[in-house]
Amino acid sequence: MRKEFLAFAPPSLGEEEILAVTNVLKTDWLSSGPKTAEFESLFAQAVGAEGALALNSCTAALHVALLAHNIGPGDEVITTAMTFCATANVIEHVGATTVLADVNPDTLLIDPLQIEKRITKRTKAIIPVHYAGHPCDMDRINAMAAKHNLVVIEDAAHCMPSKIGDLSVGATKNLTCFSFYANKNMTTGEGGMLTGPKELLEKARVLALHGMSRNAWKRFEKGGSWRYDVPAPGFKYNMSDILASIGIVQLGKLDGFYRRRCEIAARYDKAFKESMTLKPLTVLEGFQTSYHLYVVQLNLEKLSIDRDQFIVELAERNIGCSVHYVPIHMHSYYQNKYGFKPVDFPHAFGAFQRILSLPLSPRHRDQDIDDVIAAVNEVGEKFKR
Ligand SMILES: Cc1ncc(COP(=O)(O)O)c(C=O)c1O
Secondary structure, three states, X not given: OOOOOEOOOOOOOOHHHHHHHHHHXXXXXXXXXXXXXXXXXXXXXXXXXXXXXEEOOHHHHHHHHHHHOOOOOOOEEEEEOOOOHHHHHHHHHOOOEEEEEOEOOOOOOEOHHHHHHOOOOXXXXXXXXXXXXXXXXXXXXXXXXXXXXXXXXXXXXXXXXXXXXXXXOOOOOOEEEEEOEOOXXXXXXXXXXXXXXXXXXXXXXXHOEOOOOOXXXXXXXXXXXXXXXXXXXXXXXXOOHHHHHHHHHHHHHHHHHHHHHHHHHHHHHHHHOOOOOEEXXXXXXXXXXXXXXXXXXXXXXXXXXXXXXXXXXXXXXXXXXXXXXXXXXXXXXXXXXXXXOHHHOHHHHHHHHHEEEEOOOOOOOHHHHHHHHHHXXXXXXXXXX
């Protein structure tokens, strides 16, 4: 058994990020300024987006994306039951109604058929989530949105780099929201990016900085005017140059991070190919997953313990795991407001009993992954039914 605890998803940061931060600290500009602008431009280039807006979280990106599309009270927004609470919370923040759709049981991605069933006269938007970094079926979702005149906002918190065919997630006309939270594929500690058409991004940019018509960098630089107007009461969602400087370095390292994620996923795939205990998520032909998460579904019929106990057993063997996610309809706020019952979304509910996410970070060495595989197999064998 391994001696040290294996963290689930430690961030990959080095001297380069430390130097980048130190360099910003030596300048006179710490908030959104030249580094943030550089990060936005490099990120837009990396995903092939028309433009990009750096923010302090993906949650902020989702929130201002809904506001930029004027979505609010009386509107319905359809999203997946299998996502992090932030995706649904922002729908509530703008005063719209959260409508959930169930997932495909093999990929845990939102099922386009289930979306279609929930479209009403009040539906204004769909928020597909590229769960674990595997893109949703955007051809079908975009076609459905066009037919019913709906907005699509993509939750790409797990992407980087995810692709459909040769097209990167983030490259289309849909506003797309990325996360640089500490455990994401690239990180700024906390942070996010919104990509999409320039016009919508400019609206979002104003909303993300108090609603001010002119940002501080433009006001305080030589020749800048101190005067500004507030056409709408906005939020304080901007990214600082300190964090942007980390993002620039992380973006430069992303290819290497992604290659290592693929190697780790391949190692797991090979080990669990014939497993009676668990089944990894299905990766569909024509899609590039970013392998943000390596999610497996336990075969509970073949085990005498449940998922929670399986995680405890792995922790006792010094393996850190996680669960992504408690489905939205199982949180008390959503149950109380919408009267959801667990069986309303049977695939999301069923998967929730079985899923766990195994350790996955470019920091993990082959031996770490082999330790995970050995522990998973040992627990599976010990509690075989
Ligand atoms: C699917 C999904 N959406 C949104 C978010 C929110 O991201 P952030 O923490 O950057 O606000 C997360 C974060 O974990 C996520 O997993």
